[in-house]
Amino acid sequence: MALRYDCSTPSGLADGLDAAGLAVGRGELVVLPTDTVYGVGADAFAPDAVDRLLGAKGRDRAMPSPVLVASPDALEGLVADFPKEGWALVEAFWPGGLTLVLRHLPSLTWDLGDTNGTVAVRMPSHPVALDLLARTGPMAVSSANLTGRPSPQDCDAAQDMLGDSVAVYLDGGPTEAAVASSIVDLTGPAPVLRRAGAITADVLRRVVPDLLEP
Numbered sequence: 001m002a003l004r005y006d007c008s009t010p011s012g013l014a015d016g017l018d019a020a021g022l023a024v025g026r027g028e029l030v031v032l033p034t035d036t037v038y039g040v041g042a043d044a045f046a047p048d049a050v051d052r053l054l055g056a057k058g059r060d061r062a063m064p065s066p067v068l069v070a071s072p073d074a075l076e077g078l079v080a081d082f083p084k085e086g087w088a089l090v091e092a093f094w095p096g097g098l099t100l101v102l103r104h105l106p107s108l109t110w111d112l113g114d115t116n117g118t119v120a121v122r123m124p125s126h127p128v129a130l131d132l133l134a135r136t137g138p139m140a141v142s143s144a145n146l147t148g149r150p151s152p153q154d155c156d157a158a159q160d161m162l163g164d165s166v167a168v169y170l171d172g173g174p175t176e177a178a179v180a181s182s183i184v185d186l187t188g189p190a191p192v193l194r195r196a197g198a199i200t201a202d203v204l205r206r207v208v209p210d211l212l213e214p
Helices: 010-025 047-057 072-077 084-093 127-136 155-165 201-205
Strands: 003-006 030-032 039-043 098-103 118-122 139-143 168-171 182-185 192-195
Touching: 003 010, 010 030, 010 039, 010 127, 010 168, 030 127, 030 155, 039 047, 039 127, 047 139, 047 155, 084 098, 127 139, 155 168
Parallel strands: 003 168, 030 168, 098 182
Antiparallel strands: 030 039, 039 139, 098 118, 182 192
8 A cells, every 4th residue: 555645744754755765765666746747756777666667657668767866966877978058958947847868878777668878867846856866866757647647736646546556655735837847859969859848948048049849
């Protein structure tokens, strides 16, 4: 049976983070609030756990999971080439609603799905998410919904969809945004907006004027 913690109280937050950290270490799934929508997460370096995450959502390997990090410093151990446009975007919009697609280090022993050597990575701004990530390290985190259903803005909606496939639910109250993060692909010669979301193309172009839209 899934455990749920009210993170609006100090004791609930402390107990929830302890339980969630242990669950991630065991290869189990955790639902957590982010600054966009609620996410369901697992240890990014535990292939069985990531497979369990995709299965809980009804998602196949063709739609790999993004990775959340607690700090831009984590990028050094994850990505192979980080262009100057990437650092400019990180400085302007992290933590926040921007996901960057980059080439990951070929030495990494993870399996996020069919990524073709790339990783979609983001640093959220929600304090509960950041506290958990500081404990666990990088987590594979996708929106906490069944594929094809709306992304949840509260813990109730996430639990209604995912139920006991998740070990721990961290209830941080309603999220601030109803939209997912924007996604910018930095694996080619110019940055490409792959998904318009929390940050508009016009705002992104103030930092990377050569941003393309497919």
